[in-house]
Amino acid sequence: MTVNLPDAEAPASTLLEVCPLKALSTERGAAALVRGVQVALFRTFDDQVYAVQQQDPYSGANVMSRGIVGSRGEAPTVASPMYKQVFDLRTGACLDPVGKDPRPLLTYEVAIQDGIVLVGAARAVDANHVPGAP
């Protein structure tokens, strides 16, 4: 087994190589370990790549990468496989909290260079973000 983990000591601001783009299937997520933290990567139909927290904020389980990818209006989305809350992959905003209080996902900076996916630091969460707003 070859494990090639991004360096846990690297400063959080740097982008770290995670995997080749072709290792990600279109519209199906994959989990990755970035600085020891579980991150969910998604490659959408239009070849955008998004990274959000792997932990489902409702169940606490590390499963977000296993949710169904789709769209709500313009927003690319993932639905939690556990209790089906829907999140905007771009902002992490919870678009359908299924009757619970909305809880957003952390999102991570992503870049693609020479066919390699790089993941950076978690973006600040906008606490005032109104769910459902673009």
Add this chain to the structure above:
Amino acid sequence: MAMLEPTARQHLVVVGGGMVARRLVDALRARDDAGRWAVTVLCEEPRAPYDRVALTSYFTGRHPEDLALGGQDLWDDPLVTLRRGVAARSVERQARTVTTADGRTLAYDSLVLATGSYAAVPPVPGKDLRGAFVYRTIDDVADLRAYVEGLRSELDRPVRGAVVGGGLLGLEAAGALRALEVDTTVVEFAPRLMPLQVDDGGGEALRRLIENLGVRVRTGTATARIGGDRGRVARMEFTEGEPMDVDVVIFAVGVRPRDELARAAGLEVGERGGVVVDEGCRTADPAVWAIGEVACIQGRCLGLVAPGYTMAEIVADRLLGGEGTFPGADLSTKLKLLGVDVASFGDAFAKEAGGLEVVISDPVAGVYKKLVMSDDARTLRGGILVGDATAYAALRPMVGRPLGADPAAYLLPEGSAPAPAGDLPDDAAVCSCNNVSAGAIRCAVVDAGCTDLAGVKACTRAGTSCGSCLPLVKKLLTTELEKSGVEVSGALCEHFDLSRAQLFDVVRVQGLTTFSDIIGRHGRGRGCDICKPVVGSILASLGTGHILDGERATLQDTNDHVMANLQKDGSYSVVPRIPGGEVTPEGLIAIGEVAREFGLYTKITGGQRIDLFGARIEQLPKIWKRLVDHGFESGHAYGKSLRTVKSCVGSTWCRYGVQDSVGLAIALELRYRGLRSPHKLKLGVSGCARECAEARGKDVGVIATDQGWNLYVGGNGGFTPRHAQLLAEDLDTEALVRTVDRFLMYYVFTADRLQRTAAWVEDYEGGLDAIRGVVLDDSLGIGADLDAAMAAHVDSYEDEWAAALEDPEKLRRFGSFVNAPELPDDSLAYVAERGQARPATDSERRQSGVLIAGTTLEVRR
């Protein structure tokens, strides 16, 4: 015999002014047009005959007059004399006279004893203390009420009462005490309530219902002594268990016939009392008759009013020259005790040899129903209904007759099925998780203007926890919208305007095979967690390849995607297919070894298989490999597809089995395995009408008959349990399989998303009859299409696991991390419980030390 002149009027004396006496006088006066009889009724109680059966309603505010039987007219009849408050003292048979308590003598030509019973009082010390009552007459209940009301004004705590006797009468009395707001305990010597009417199961159901009403129940204990305080009842002591403080005691231990007049007059009495009479209700003295509870007829006294009325009719008939005889007592009873329905009829205790019992017991709903059948399960012999006696009227007349193929159907009359959602009363709870009523949902639609499910969910929280109420919520929403004239769209979601059934049709007719193609032509956007699995399921139903092929993989929910069941902590369970529940010892050992090796929590499921929990995603292929090597294949415990075909052991071993239920179950499971459908599918096969496989609780249930198989459809357990309804009878195996093929395929073609067969049948225009037309008589001419679609499914079936193991591209999906595919999720934590690993709770996670990291570690015991 000489013709009787009208002037030769005879005198009938009736002793006792109870319910049966009244009926006699009534019947006689109605038929005796010629006025051959003048009647005098001697009535010990100070009032005209009244409705003793309704005695307890005295406590719910009724006046004694409200208990009167019939009008005053009868007593105004010149040929009838009612003497209230006058008891008969003795009968002089030689002289044909009766002496009354007020010293008068009445001559009779015929004498009828209708003196009823008195309430028995057990010989316990303290039985005569003030505060001890019996429960038989209006005076008894009036005294009881006065006493309790007196106590209540005296005490600053609730009055405590006990009823000795947990039979019919005792429960009546307990109801009376409740009505007087007395803290009530029922004490019964027998091990169950109503020991004479119901069996142990019925008694248990009754106990629960009654305890829910706040009445305590102590069974299996006898009253040893009643202790007094200044001449008043104060406590009770028992042969078993703690003593109890009480203020009032009611004895309701049974009744004894009031046969004292007859004994003194030298008439024969029965072994346990009662005036012995023949089939015509006549004693050995041709001028003396006995009717009602005091009569010992066919060797026993009957404590119910109906046989008493029959006797009254017979005597009226005979007095006018008829020949009526007693047809035998029907001890069937239907009562409402404390608001609880209890009925018992026929051979309720299966005393006759070879009886067979069909029992439906729902402790939660408080219902217990039992039918006693002949040994071939055809003829009804009797039964017991507790909690819901609606079937009584239909069943009682059927005693001694064949009930048809399905006795249990009688226990679930049409009317008892859950009301269609549209008719649910406003206060009916729809979502039990969030306590939302039907009214609240209607309100959300009508007043708050919600127009879709998401809106109703957000507004009421209904359906946001376990989700099992969603179909009902949706139905209420649709009904309300339709009512207010809004056109209800069957649109799947924002991406498709079509309903599932419409989408199924276009995909089938146009032969589409990819999601992109389908959404490109018939939808918009990139889909979502609602439409994607629907399209995935439609493509799979139409047999267009492995569910993980190409783009198809993106449509599947995680369970279908990794072909296992997601658990709360993100691990999965694996449920090997065990068709029909039949498994070899080697198979069991293999499963056991896999579970041991991977440290999986192991549990027998409710569907006759074995569930292995706690597998991490990267372990799944290794686990499957081991199972596949031992001849097991993918069990769909996930997916909207066939789950299991449950089976009983059937004719192979069972002494009652009439067909090979295991063989058929295995054949059906192998035929329909992998069939993707609008919701999950469960089947069951029982080897005879005893129905050990609970087939009628399944979407498709098959029950063996002497001639073949009976086929039932539309059953389920779950949130809204339904019993399957009979679709066809006595099919041979080939016809059965064809019919099931068509039923299932037609369901797959036309049902709504997440609509189980029961709801589909109910919603289908024309209901089951119309569906029967399609599948049995090919009324739509699509029989051949349905057959072909099923044949295609059967031919193209492949073991999804085995296929995934062969394909490196598919196996790639089972890596834990894209950059570390073999590294386990380190957040998983387990704790040992009863010798196995289970997920740690949040608080256990917070304390360190208790955790077992990862399921593969050895479990500490």
